[in-house]
Every structure is written in C-alpha cells, then in structure tokens.
Amino acid sequence: MRKPELLWLCIFTSALCLAASPVVESDIEATDAARIIQFALQPSSLQTNLRNLTDEIGGRVPGTPAMQRAIDWGVQAFKAAGADSVHTEEFVIPNSWAEGATEMTVSATGTQLPKVEFHVRCVSVAWAPALASVKHVPVIDVGKGSPAEFAKAGDISGKIVLIHSTVLKTWDDLFAEYAIAPPVITAAVHGKAKAVAFIATREHDILYRHTNSAEGEIDRIPQVLVAREDGERIGRLLASGHPVWADLSIPNQIAGPIKTANVIAEIKGSEKPDEFVILGAHLDSWELGTGALDNGCNAALVVDALRTIKASGLRPRRSIRFILFSGEEEGLLGSRAYAVAHRPELDNAGGVIIYDSGIGKTTGFADGGRKDVLETAHRLIAPLHQFGVTELKTDMEWGTDHFDFMLEGVPTFVADQDESNYLENYHAVSDTYDKVDFAQLKKHVAEAAEFSFALANLPEKIGPRFTRAQIENSLHETDSEEMLKASGLWDAWQGGRLGRQK
Ligand SMILES: [Zn+2]
Structure with missing residues (x-):
C-alpha cells in the first residue's frame, strides 16, 4: 500500500500525474525514501537480535547445532519483524568439517x-x-x-x-x-x-x-x-x-554430506507480486569468534530492514525477499543453491542487494558490471548521500552472495564499505559483538531498506536479465576473467555448470 495522502493527491490530479509522471514519480520516491529512513533510525530490536545471535548462539558453521539454532533465530526474528511470510529452503554441502x-x-x-x-x-x-x-x-x-x-x-x-x-x-x-x-x-x-x-x-x-x-x-x-x-x-x-x-x-x-538451509522472508508486492528484489546477507560464520562483523551484524540488518519497511506502512510494487544465506563461508553455497533452484523465475528478479563487510561506512555499491542500470541506481541512492553513500562502481566481484545472481544476469549491488575494524577481526577469534558500532549499523539499515524498497517500487525493473553473451561481455569489459580464475570457478563458468546457460 502506498502512502494514502499521495494516492489521494494522484486521484485528484490524475491527468497531471500522467502528463508529468517522471516528476511525480521521483517526488514519490523522495517522500518514500525519507519515510523509510525515518523509520529505520527509530529504536528497534537490532541490538538484542545480534546479541542473541552472537553471544547466545555463537559461531555458526553449517552442520552444527549452532547453525540450526541460527536458522531458527532467523525464522523467529523475521516473524517478529512483521514478515508476510517466512520459510526455509534446504540444500546440501558435500562434507561436514x-x-x-x-x-x-x-x-x-x-x-x-x-x-x-x-x-x-x-x-x-x-x-x-x-x-x-x-x-x-x-x-x-x-x-x-x-x-x-x-x-x-x-x-x-x-x-x-x-x-x-x-x-x-x-x-x-x-x-x-x-x-x-x-x-x-x-x-x-x-x-x-x-x-x-x-x-x-x-x-x-x-x-x-x-x-x-x-x-x-x-x-x-x-x-x-x-x-x-x-x-x-x-x-x-x-x-x-x-x-x-x-x-x-x-x-x-x-564426514559426508550435510543439510543446511537459507531463511527467506517476504514482503509481498502490491502490483507485481511475482517480480521480486532480494536483500540478503549470510547467516553462517566461522566459529573461532562469534561472527559479529562477518556477518551477524548484516544478518540482523536484513531483519531490521524488513521491520523498517513494514513499520513505514509502505508497500512496494514488487515483492522483496529478505534472505539469510547459509554456507557462504564454504564457497557461497547457499546463494548458489538459491540461484540454481530459482533459475526459472530469475527473469522476474529486479535486483539483488548484499551486505557483507562489517560496519565500515558504506561509500556506495558495486553493480556487477552493469552500465545500463547506473543512471537509475544513482537516482535511487540519492537520498543516501546524507550517509556518504554516493559511488556506483561497475565492478564484478567475487566473494559474497551476489556472485551467482550476477553470473545469472541479474543486476546486483554489493555494498562497498570502508575497512574500519573488519580486516583485523576477519574470521578471527576477535570477531565478537563488542566490535559492532550500532550507530553506524543503523545507518546501514536505512540504506538497505531505502534502496531495496526503491528498487522494488520502480515502475519497471531497473534492468533486464542479461543473456549469457551479455554477461560474457561484462566479464571482458571489466577485466573479470582473472577474478573468476583466481576464485577457482572459471572452468565451472566456461563449462556451463555455473551461471546463466544461454
Ligand atoms: Zn562474510
């Protein structure tokens, strides 16, 4: 449901709305963005959620009881945040360790x-x-x-x-x-x-x-x-x-294969519920520490972004799927399983946003090599300039859960963040709750909620799904073949085992 007063205005000025729709659309975008940011910055269970996930559940390796407790945590947290629906989707990891x-x-x-x-x-x-x-x-x-x-x-x-x-x-x-x-x-x-x-x-x-x-x-x-x-x-x-x-x-x-699961919550779209935008972060972590910066804080962010949009009373045209991926640390396995299982509906995907770099200030997003989406994306992140989010890079990156969606041709946006305290604590014994700057994390909730809502609420998707030829062209233009080779996945891409088939 869109904001009532804006609907009211449009009913009385429908001719004007049509005649000057670009102006009105961007005005609506700005009003919606301001409302979402306002609700994002309000007090919420963000800190409690992260404390439960890190201090009480701890490090979360797939196949362990802690990971199962984290999946349950995700289901409960999404429900408490007001999701229209929540479910889990299982997948298999070749070995437990x-x-x-x-x-x-x-x-x-x-x-x-x-x-x-x-x-x-x-x-x-x-x-x-x-x-x-x-x-x-x-x-x-x-x-x-x-x-x-x-x-x-x-x-x-x-x-x-x-x-x-x-x-x-x-x-x-x-x-x-x-x-x-x-x-x-x-x-x-x-x-x-x-x-x-x-x-x-x-x-x-x-x-x-x-x-x-x-x-x-x-x-x-x-x-x-x-x-x-x-x-x-x-x-x-x-x-x-x-x-x-x-x-x-x-x-x-x-030991042999283990089952783990992604957690998926949804806000249903008002006009195009079968089309969707994904806001995701991985829920699993290493276990020497408690996975607070990598990536508990961003799992809690995804939950709080859902809470924000529901609390704002706004409903996007497209659905938003809020996904907590498992198996990221073992090789992006949860997002790969999701992309493969949902391949038949990826033509309906209007963008994937991922956070996976702790609490360093967001400077912008890497858009997976898509020049065609830059202009619209710049407009959608304009309300985030107040937080320092200004840059869009056409980089194709490896290393987090956008990767398989990018190779499936879906527009992806990975938050580019300052190093802050991420690297010294990366995967380490010291990656614990006390390292999390919650004032900064709240800003990231605002960014993620605003951007995912704006993407989901565009009159048309930000860009089409790229064909395999277009993806190959992007890989070439961005000098990313080496990135694929270094990540050990070049053969899988070349052989058609990974990414869009044609
Ligand atoms: Zn991570």
Whole structure:
C-alpha cells in the first residue's frame, strides 16, 4: 500500500500525474525514501537480535547445532519483524568439517645452539583434511610460495612447508591472501609435502579461520594457520641455519554430506507480486569468534530492514525477499543453491542487494558490471548521500552472495564499505559483538531498506536479465576473467555448470 495522502493527491490530479509522471514519480520516491529512513533510525530490536545471535548462539558453521539454532533465530526474528511470510529452503554441502585439538610443537638444534623447543599457536585451515599425529618432521621455508621460491627450496617431500605473508591492511591485501593459497597448495601437493603452514596475516597472536577449498569439498593437503609471531620465529631459526622439526597433529572430524538451509522472508508486492528484489546477507560464520562483523551484524540488518519497511506502512510494487544465506563461508553455497533452484523465475528478479563487510561506512555499491542500470541506481541512492553513500562502481566481484545472481544476469549491488575494524577481526577469534558500532549499523539499515524498497517500487525493473553473451561481455569489459580464475570457478563458468546457460 502506498502512502494514502499521495494516492489521494494522484486521484485528484490524475491527468497531471500522467502528463508529468517522471516528476511525480521521483517526488514519490523522495517522500518514500525519507519515510523509510525515518523509520529505520527509530529504536528497534537490532541490538538484542545480534546479541542473541552472537553471544547466545555463537559461531555458526553449517552442520552444527549452532547453525540450526541460527536458522531458527532467523525464522523467529523475521516473524517478529512483521514478515508476510517466512520459510526455509534446504540444500546440501558435500562434507561436514570440524576442527579437533590441533597441536604443533617445533624444535631446533644446531652447533652453538641449546635445544630450542616451543609450542606453536595454530589452527587447522577449514575443510582441510586431517593429519594423524606425525613426529620430527622437517620444516622448510618456501618464502611466500612463488614458483621460483618452490624451485629454490628443492625437495619438499615429506616436509612441512612454511609460507610467509604480509600483514593484512586493505581489501586488496585480503584478495591477494586468497589468491596466493591455491597455487601454493598445488605446488605442495605436487612436491608431496606433508602439510602447509601458512603464517597468519594478523599480528598479536590472532588466529583466524580460512578455507582454500572452492565449493565445500575437502581440500587436497593438510594445512595449518600459525600465529604470526610463532611462524616468523620459525622462519628466523631456519634463516640462521638451524634445522627445525615439528610434531604435528590435525585431528579434524570430517564426514559426508550435510543439510543446511537459507531463511527467506517476504514482503509481498502490491502490483507485481511475482517480480521480486532480494536483500540478503549470510547467516553462517566461522566459529573461532562469534561472527559479529562477518556477518551477524548484516544478518540482523536484513531483519531490521524488513521491520523498517513494514513499520513505514509502505508497500512496494514488487515483492522483496529478505534472505539469510547459509554456507557462504564454504564457497557461497547457499546463494548458489538459491540461484540454481530459482533459475526459472530469475527473469522476474529486479535486483539483488548484499551486505557483507562489517560496519565500515558504506561509500556506495558495486553493480556487477552493469552500465545500463547506473543512471537509475544513482537516482535511487540519492537520498543516501546524507550517509556518504554516493559511488556506483561497475565492478564484478567475487566473494559474497551476489556472485551467482550476477553470473545469472541479474543486476546486483554489493555494498562497498570502508575497512574500519573488519580486516583485523576477519574470521578471527576477535570477531565478537563488542566490535559492532550500532550507530553506524543503523545507518546501514536505512540504506538497505531505502534502496531495496526503491528498487522494488520502480515502475519497471531497473534492468533486464542479461543473456549469457551479455554477461560474457561484462566479464571482458571489466577485466573479470582473472577474478573468476583466481576464485577457482572459471572452468565451472566456461563449462556451463555455473551461471546463466544461454
Ligand atoms: Zn562474510
């Protein structure tokens, strides 16, 4: 239902409305936006919801009881927020994975060196295979793991390869961290290494969880992430000519396929209920911390955006689906399952908005390589200039839940956010509720609610679904083929297993 006073005005001035519809439409957009922002900034259960999700449920890995409790949390929170309907959709992840009591101790000897022995703070890399306890295994330093450094290292068979890193400071550093791992793993497997020891990119003994497997499959070689201070100490011992040996045990618990689920709530559209816009964020997280910045705060944001739109009394022309995805951390598996299951109706999708970068200030959105939607999108985000949201980039990105929709040709908008405190706490023990700036998060609720409502309320969809040829063209124009190759999904795209078929 649109605002009554605007309807009233239109009834009495219908001829004028038709004659000058662009002007009136943008006036309505501005009025609606102001109302939605006003309701977004009002007190709500945002903080309580996030505290329940993080402190009381905790880290949320698919297949664990905590993830199931989080799914129940999502259903209840959406109902309490006033959703027209809420349901879950199950999908399967190829393997379950849980870390056991990973243990690593190293010793070094040498002439003029008393025996050095110390415990190494480390965790297993996620979805990496287990390693039964091994003793006195040589550690070999392979620098940053480039092909030249592997060649220089020589025989690595049966050894633990130590891989150095730089301290994580920027988004580019993070993408580089992900891109470095797959070729290192390939080289380690090729050279028959026993395991890979990645030195953490965070200082102060911060440990965090990464996965280097692309689609929830168990990786090819055991891997540990070692605390930066311990890893560098091992590197210095080796550099000073002292052989280093490790005792290592990685008793990961691995089993067969597991079921998990996405949570979907809906506000039904008033004129075109079969057409829809998606506002989404992933609900799952790693479990060393409690997944507050990544991505509990944005799951709570999606719930509060629904609450905002319902409370405003406005009803969009198209439906809005508010989705909490599972399996994101294992390779965007929940959003992929949703995009594949809903492929027959994706021609009706009017846009997908995703938040997945903690509470850093939003500067704009990356639009998945769509020049055709820029002009309208700029108009729709104009009311968000007050929050600093001004930029639209035609970037195609990997790394969050818009990805499969983008490759299906649907217009996507990923919030571009400042780094803030995201990177230092990324996937780490320190990603907890206390890191969340709620004043900032409230602004993001306003942005997400305004933009998703505006997209859903356009007279016509912001843009058509791109054909495969158009998507290929966007990939080429934005130099994104390399991004697909680095994310390990190029073959799947090329072979038609991923994205729009034609
Ligand atoms: Zn995330």
